[in-house]
Amino acid sequence: MKNPYETSTHAANALREITGVDSYDIAIILGSGWKEGAVALGTPTSEVSTSDLPGFVAPTVAGHSGQILSLKVNGKNVALVSGRVHLYEGNPVDVVVHPVRTMIAAGASRIVLTNACGGIDPAVVTGSVVVIRDHINLTATSPLEGPAPPEGYGSRFVDLTDLYSARLREIARGVAPELTDGVYAGFRGPHYETPAEIVMARTMGASLVGMSTVLEAIAARHLGAEVLGLSLVSNHAAGVAKEHLNHLEVLEAGQKASGFLGTLLGRLVPVL
Ligand code: 8IG
Numbered sequence: 349m350k351n352p353y354e355t356s357t358h359a360a361n362a363l364r365e366i367t368g369v370d371s372y373d374i375a376i377i378l379g380s381g382w383k384e385g386a387v388a389l390g391t392p393t394s395e396v397s398t399s400d401l402p403g404f405v406a407p408t409v410a411g412h413s414g415q416i417l418s419l420k421v422n423g424k425n426v427a428l429v430s431g432r433v434h435l436y437e438g439n440p441v442d443v444v445v446h447p448v449r450t451m452i453a454a455g456a457s458r459i460v461l462t463n464a465c466g467g468i469d470p471a472v473v474t475g476s477v478v479v480i481r482d483h484i485n486l487t488a489t490s491p492l493e494g495p496a497p498p499e500g501y502g503s504r505f506v507d508l509t510d511l512y513s514a515r516l517r518e519i520a521r522g523v524a525p526e527l528t529d530g531v532y533a534g535f536r537g538p539h540y541e542t543p544a545e546i547v548m549a550r551t552m553g554a555s556l557v558g559m560s561t562v563l564e565a566i567a568a569r570h571l572g573a574e575v576l577g578l579s580l581v582s583n584h585a586a587g588v589a590k591e592h593l594n595h596l597e598v599l600e601a602g603q604k605a606s607g608f609l610g611t612l613l614g615r616l617v618p619v620l
Pocket of ligand 1: 465467537559582585
């Protein structure tokens with residue numbers, strides 16, 4: 349991508365033009381299983397295919413499609429972004445974080461990153477949602493690697509002390525007191541981990557493991573947005589329980605949870 353920051357501004361302008369939405373308030377990046385729940389938020393006023401916007405690439409994973417749905421929730425302009433792309437699909441980091449940069453360029457000051465993940469902590473219940481309190485980036489890369497951002501797009505260095513907004517986590521707890529929180533370890537994938545790697549991640553303090561979210565969170569914080577991370581725990585990580593991991597089961601866990609995810613988002617988004 350030539351200049352990822354300028355490309356995101358072009359994409360945001362194209363999005364504004366197509367949708368007629370002048371400025372977004374909240375963008376929700378939909379991970380595996382979350383789209384079925386998010387439709388409960390209301391009827392979109394527009395559906396844009398990301399293939400019509402500069403800088404977006406089509407996802408290659410089953411269960412993902414590239415769309416931005418716009419809707420009004422409690423007077424706020426909300427974007428539902430589906431079709432997340434990952435490092436493991438062979439994408440450069442700039443492409444992985446492009447949807448987040450685009451939505452921030454389109455005005456969104458709150459970015460909700462949703463995902464499906466594995467549970468490292470045996471106490472974490474599969475099928476439940478965990479609020480991400482912090483992360484460990486094990487991808488060995490950063491969205492800030494490369495030339496310094498142009499004027500007006502943040503500095504090269506960013507403080508991640510409060511990467512996952514305490515304010516937004518408090519709001520989430522307010523509408524869903526049953527939610528626990530955890531530390532998300534982001535691996536490159538696409539292989540699941542070995543049991544020894546899960547012991548390593550657990551020893552480092554992680555309770556959840558996945559292949560997305562961490563780079564997008566850094567990119568969002570870098571541009572000054574508040575970040576909320578929500579993980580649907582789809583499986584026990586390798587070695588945590590007796591069963592083996594299987595991508596179909598992960599998709600099934602999402603389908604089973606869609607009612608609950610819809611209820612959660614329906615309570616949360618109006619007050620974000
Ligand atoms: I769903 O156990 C889901 N995504 N890395 N490990 C990693 N990613 C995942 C897992 C998991 N489960």
